[in-house]
Amino acid sequence: GGNLVHLDYDIQASPTVIVIAPNREILVQQILPPDYESLVDSLLEVGANPQPCFTAVSEMKNEDILNIGPNPVNDIANLNLSFSSGKIVEVKIYNLTGQQVLDVRALYYPPGKHRLKVDMTAEPTGFYFVQVIEDKQVLVTQKLIKY
Structure with missing residues (x-):
């Protein structure tokens, strides 16, 4: 249109x-x-009436929460997490069809940097999506490529 x-x-x-x-x-x-x-x-x-925003969406920079390396990956992917305050989060990885291929149960991470090692050797070549989730809210989604 x-x-x-x-x-x-x-x-x-x-x-x-x-x-x-x-x-x-x-x-x-x-x-x-x-x-x-x-x-x-x-x-x-033109007479617009300003309204406050009540969405309460916090501004978070995705690159500050999750960094994946190496990416593309052949075997072990390092999911580098960084939090400015302590959080209980879970990490999920989905393939392109939306099928969940990995679920790291919810754990408490204190402020700072953390590394999760994910074995991707059993997964077929393709694109995957890594999500970091807190209280059922997706904080960040990043692409992971398996070759």
């Missing part, structure tokens, strides 16, 4: 940031520069 939007609203280039009302009227033809401050200013100018 992107081409139809370009035609319907006479958008000449992408990326373009515009403000469209629920009735499909264009309120702001183009927001330049398309940065946070310009977006907020444009929305306030």
Whole structure:
């Protein structure tokens, strides 16, 4: 539907940031520069009502929690975990079809760096997904390649 939007609203280039009302009227033809401050200013100018965010999603950098090496792997994969505070987490590995091939039961990890060694020799060549989970919430998912 992107081409139809370009035609319907006479958008000449992408990326373009515009403000469209629920009735499909264009309120702001183009927001330049398309940065946070310009977006907020444009929305306030057309009467948007700012609302607080109640999602309570903490900003975590995935690369700070899990680092896999070597990757690609042929035999033993090192899952390097790093936590700024103590956590009870479990680690699961899934193949591309979603079948769970490994489950490290939930364990307490104190703050700091930890290494889990995972034997992948019995698994076929392919792509896998490693998940670190805390309280049934996925903290991070990373790709693991087995060759």
